[in-house]
Amino acid sequence: MTQIAAVTGAGSGIGRAIAEALAAEGAHVSLWDVQETAARDAAEAIRRNGGAASHATVDVSAAGPVRAAVDQVAGAHGRIDILVNNAGICRVAPIAAISESDWDLVLAVNLKGTFLCSQAVMEVMKPRRRGKIINMGSVSGKVGGIAVGAHYSASKAAVMCLTKSLARELAPFNINVNAIAPGVIATDMTQAITGGDFDRYLATIPLGRVGSVRDVAEVALFLCSERAGYLTGEIIDVNGGQFMD
Numbered sequence: 001m002t003q004i005a006a007v008t009g010a011g012s013g014i015g016r017a018i019a020e021a022l023a024a025e026g027a028h029v030s031l032w033d034v035q036e037t038a039a040r041d042a043a044e045a046i047r048r049n050g051g052a053a054s055h056a057t058v059d060v061s062a063a064g065p066v067r068a069a070v071d072q073v074a075g076a077h078g079r080i081d082i083l084v085n086n087a088g089i090c091r092v093a094p095i096a097a098i099s100e101s102d103w104d105l106v107l108a109v110n111l112k113g114t115f116l117c118s119q120a121v122m123e124v125m126k127p128r129r130r131g132k133i134i135n136m137g138s139v140s141g142k143v144g145g146i147a148v149g150a151h152y153s154a155s156k157a158a159v160m161c162l163t164k165s166l167a168r169e170l171a172p173f174n175i176n177v178n179a180i181a182p183g184v185i186a187t188d189m190t191q192a193i194t195g196g197d198f199d200r201y202l203a204t205i206p207l208g209r210v211g212s213v214r215d216v217a218e219v220a221l222f223l224c225s226e227r228a229g230y231l232t233g234e235i236i237d238v239n240g241g242q243f244m245d
């Protein structure tokens with residue numbers, strides 16, 4: 001049976017790569033992004049390559065649009081098998097310079113967005129007693145922000161803890177909930193932080209390179225598959241060995 005997947009923040013970077021990888025495996029993917037053009041272009045590219053994809057303009061930090069997107073996918077397909085909570089924003093600032101509004105924004109997108117999408121999709125998954133939810137954590141949520149702001153790293157720590165709460169509560173419904181904690185992955189987000197100069201990170205990464213979006217997508221594919229059926233509440237580091245715990 002075709003897997004029905006929703007990927008947030010799928011208009012670029014890691015989310016787009018995960019959407020493409022799921023579509024290449026035969027899933028129908030709904031690409032959600034706050035940037036309409038990015039989501040539409042990414043969905044069109046999947047369809048040009050023979051995959052099945054639709055898109056929706058969704059701000060994951062707002063309950064109404066999230067609920068509408070979930071209803072649309074569930075209404076069209078009768079189910080949602082996979083949710084990838086990938087949408088996220090990053091800000092770089094010392095703690096003294098973080099404004100209240102920026103704190104609220106980062107937490108709203110990264111943490112509340114993951115909560116709202118999971119809460120809405122789990123009600124679609126529960127009656128069918130199957131589902132996979134993948135959240136996007138970060139190495140910074142384990143070690144504290146180094147190159148990124150404290151609001152970002154705090155949000156990612158909370159996402160990884162939320163993953164465990166969801167996993168515990170949804171296990172009786174046979175829904176697996178896991179997270180990926182990427183290290184430095186080459187995307188628009190890290191381009192904005194580093195200006196494309198990744199050299200200063202290389203000495204800290206035992207594998208000697210920054211990660212690619214494909215590195216993360218491969219792990220997401222595994223977590224969405226039945227091969228990962230006995231994994232739940234797990235946080236998988238994809239960081240080239242930069243941080244080992």
Ligand SMILES: NC(=O)c1ccc[n+]([C@@H]2O[C@H](COP(=O)([O-])OP(=O)(O)OC[C@H]3O[C@@H](n4cnc5c(N)ncnc54)[C@H](O)[C@@H]3O)[C@@H](O)[C@H]2O)c1
Pocket residue numbers: 008009010011012013014015032033034035038058059060061086087088089090109113136137138139181182183184185186187188189190
């Ligand atoms: N790139 C890295 O090195 C890295 C490392 C650790 C974790 N992550 C996490 O991986 C995820 C993807 O990051 P990326 O590097 O691909 O970033 P990116 O900026 O390339 O892509 C993020 C996408 O999310 C979308 N988005 C932003 N706010 C949104 C909202 N409110 N609602 C819906 N969509 C929204 C953006 O439009 C964009 O398309 C994020 O959660 C990020 O925190 C990235």
